[in-house]
Amino acid sequence: MKRKKAFSLSRTLAWLGVHLNLVIMAIIVVYPVMWMVLAALSPTRGTPGAVMSDMWLGVIPIPSGLTLDNFRRLFTDHNYGLWYRNSLIIAVLNTVGTVLVHTFMGFVFARLQFRGRKAGLLTIMVLNMFPSFLAMVAIYTIFLTFGWLNNIYALALLYIGGGIPGTMWLMRGYMLNIPKSLDEAAYIDGATKMQLFTKVIFPLSKPIIAFVGFNAFMGPWMDYIFPRLLLRSGENFTIAIGLMSLADHNSASWDITAFTAGALIIAVPFGILFFVFQKYFALGIAAGANKGE
Amino acid sequence: MAILVALMSALIWGSGQLMNKQYGKSLFFFLIQVLMIGIELGTGLLPLILGHVPPHARNGGLFTRGIWGAVTLGTIPRESAAVTVFDHSTMLLLTGLIAISILLGFFVFWQWNIRDAYKTRKHIMQGNEIESSRSYTKRVLHDSFEYIAMAPGLAFVTIFSLIPIFFAFLVAFTSYDMNNIPPRHLVDWVGFHNFRQVVTLAQVRTTLIGVAIWTVIWAFASTILAFIVGFLQAVMINSKVVRYPKLWRGLYILPWAIPGLVTMMLFRNFFVTTGVINAILMNIGIISEPIVFFASTAWSRAVLLIVQTWMAFAWWMVLITGVMTTLNPETYEAASIDGANAFQQFYKLTVPTIISAIAPLFIMGVAGNFNNFGIVYFITGGGPTNPNFFFAGNTDLLLTWVFSLTFDQRMYNLASVMSTFIFFAIAGVSAWNLTRTRAFKED
Numbered sequence: 042m043k044r045k046k047a048f049s050l051s052r053t054l055a056w057l058g059v060h061l062n063l064v065i066m067a068i069i070v071v072y073p074v075m076w077m078v079l080a081a082l083s084p085t086r087g088t089p090g091a092v093m094s095d096m097w098l099g100v101i102p103i104p105s106g107l108t109l110d111n112f113r114r115l116f117t118d119h120n121y122g123l124w125y126r127n128s129l130i131i132a133v134l135n136t137v138g139t140v141l142v143h144t145f146m147g148f149v150f151a152r153l154q155f156r157g158r159k160a161g162l163l164t165i166m167v168l169n170m171f172p173s174f175l176a177m178v179a180i181y182t183i184f185l186t187f188g189w190l191n192n193i194y195a196l197a198l199l200y201i202g203g204g205i206p207g208t209m210w211l212m213r214g215y216m217l218n219i220p221k222s223l224d225e226a227a228y229i230d231g232a233t234k235m236q237l238f239t240k241v242i243f244p245l246s247k248p249i250i251a252f253v254g255f256n257a258f259m260g261p262w263m264d265y266i267f268p269r270l271l272l273r274s275g276e277n278f279t280i281a282i283g284l285m286s287l288a289d290h291n292s293a294s295w296d297i298t299a300f301t302a303g304a305l306i307i308a309v310p311f312g313i314l315f316f317v318f319q320k321y322f323a324l325g326i327a328a329g330a331n332k333g334e
Numbered sequence: 335m336a337i338l339v340a341l342m343s344a345l346i347w348g349s350g351q352l353m354n355k356q357y358g359k360s361l362f363f364f365l366i367q368v369l370m371i372g373i374e375l376g377t378g379l380l381p382l383i384l385g386h387v388p389p390h391a392r393n394g395g396l397f398t399r400g401i402w403g404a405v406t407l408g409t410i411p412r413e414s415a416a417v418t419v420f421d422h423s424t425m426l427l428l429t430g431l432i433a434i435s436i437l438l439g440f441f442v443f444w445q446w447n448i449r450d451a452y453k454t455r456k457h458i459m460q461g462n463e464i465e466s467s468r469s470y471t472k473r474v475l476h477d478s479f480e481y482i483a484m485a486p487g488l489a490f491v492t493i494f495s496l497i498p499i500f501f502a503f504l505v506a507f508t509s510y511d512m513n514n515i516p517p518r519h520l521v522d523w524v525g526f527h528n529f530r531q532v533v534t535l536a537q538v539r540t541t542l543i544g545v546a547i548w549t550v551i552w553a554f555a556s557t558i559l560a561f562i563v564g565f566l567q568a569v570m571i572n573s574k575v576v577r578y579p580k581l582w583r584g585l586y587i588l589p590w591a592i593p594g595l596v597t598m599m600l601f602r603n604f605f606v607t608t609g610v611i612n613a614i615l616m617n618i619g620i621i622s623e624p625i626v627f628f629a630s631t632a633w634s635r636a637v638l639l640i641v642q643t644w645m646a647f648a649w650w651m652v653l654i655t656g657v658m659t660t661l662n663p664e665t666y667e668a669a670s671i672d673g674a675n676a677f678q679q680f681y682k683l684t685v686p687t688i689i690s691a692i693a694p695l696f697i698m699g700v701a702g703n704f705n706n707f708g709i710v711y712f713i714t715g716g717g718p719t720n721p722n723f724f725f726a727g728n729t730d731l732l733l734t735w736v737f738s739l740t741f742d743q744r745m746y747n748l749a750s751v752m753s754t755f756i757f758f759a760i761a762g763v764s765a766w767n768l769t770r771t772r773a774f775k776e777d
Contacts, residue, residue, distance in 0.1 A: 055573075062566075063576070063582055067585055067586070070586055073600060076610060077600055089609045090612060090624075091608075093617065094613065099617030142486055143487070145484075153480050155480040158480075165491075170760045171499060171761070172756075173495070176501065176753075177498075177740065179428070179505075180498050182427075182428045182501065183428060183494075183497070186425045199494055201490060202491065202495065203495065205491050234476075235479070259593075263593045270741075284595070285599065288599035300603075304596040307596065308596055311591065311593050312592065315590070
């Protein structure tokens, strides 16, 4: 039997210090999130500062009353429904395209030997490092030449194409870790390269495909720069542009409570999906880090 | 004799194969040539020959017009709306690049066709039996599976990555800026003029240096700060005095689960003059006048660091917690038997292990922050503006500066020169880094 620990000053101090830090950190982390939730439910309108004056002691984000009016206004005063629909279309197309095209590219570069492979890898790697919007004038010109401006389907194509270098690299990193002996066994059994992909590698890569698909679905919702540049008319705007018009204090439609409401509609499902897919994130990091170490 | 066959194939695709009595193959190559010429005729020359000249075909079909456009960048500006036949310089450059890409694709078939004719003839002359077209097709289809499989991806990469990057690079050699916006004006090739300008204009030079220094400081400072905060939280939550580590960790992951764009827009509203932070400080009574955070360089930079740390520390915390679970308790027992106290154990065992495991990710983090366009764009917008700089502010990173040169100042050519510098810096370092790694050498 262990004797119950006696009171120790240093232990108590350590406990206090650690917990003081943890609580302060928790406040810093939670306060903005809580503020966002309660501003969305707040009946006050105006600047963020004005919303504060309505809160408990002017500091703690508990408003004097709760209302769903901000959510209603998103659909009546603003085009939230349209923004949502456009973002959803782009996100679904991007997910489908990414899973089909990028997975296959990853497979080819991870499991097959061919001439030009090393040059291809080096190219993809360099493209991966190039911030895509440095070439934005060019992308604008492409859209102008082909008459794609203001077209959400063309934007989805751009996401699929622009994502190839990054995603392919992740897929390849993951597929490299699948034992090579499986390939040999499959070939001995008379499998073609295509069958190797569909019957062996694809099923074994499901976790990374889930991760990549998740990212492809999430990405377009929160991309601002490309839609801003390539979509012109209000009926084609995405969530990101719409939210920015509500959140920007220089914009005529600055409406912080509507912004928080609109942000919540996106952030809550995002958050839930994030915790569901959490185990895949470590995987993504690992596959990304598998650049060659 | 084999040379003659190769020459024949070079002129009329598949004719060498015909002389080799390989009819299937011959037809295949011939049809590809027909396709190439068909595209050219169909898109331009044919209407020209038939006497009907659509404005877009003024200079031939896809290939001839493409190359002509890329070389001349057009000859007729649209000086007024009444001009209906005109040249749009940047569109010409782009279609030129596309035409050249397609021609390169045909070139692959062309040289394959010549080499095949030559090799087969050599083979025949040595008295060997020639492979039947059918078995050849089967073999080639199997061998070139990779290329066929990659074709869609390759097309995507070409249109959305390669051509744009070449285009951006070429714009650095043109006069494309706010005074030469097509189609009203024509754009011309100007050689290295823009590069000379960047080097010789003192203001551009000081801005480039100033912005680059802040970019490097930012890349390291923001990564290190988030790392340190994440590290401290991970260590504290892991310590024995904490009862519910999972609860705290779950709470701290919250910023990670919120979309970054929402976070940045929200924090912008926290720090604006009529924002949340000023309201809190005034309601508590710490200040009586609101602080104009974004007018001060020091505050703007501090706000960026705070927001970045808020968003990123959880990531480091989770990573470091993961590494700490791999620490072997026996090592610590051995250390304490040898007389190491808790501080020494932490300093000599925990820290080195974590640092060696985290180092590659740390470098990735620095690289990410180097290009952290979003946070600067959404929070400070690069400001406060520095009057000594060339259209840049004190929190501008290289990327945001290039972006505002492009879209606010419309100095496309100068922005392209900067992009080229950035690109070669990034690409050089990473390609060198990649070829050094073992896995790449083994490939």
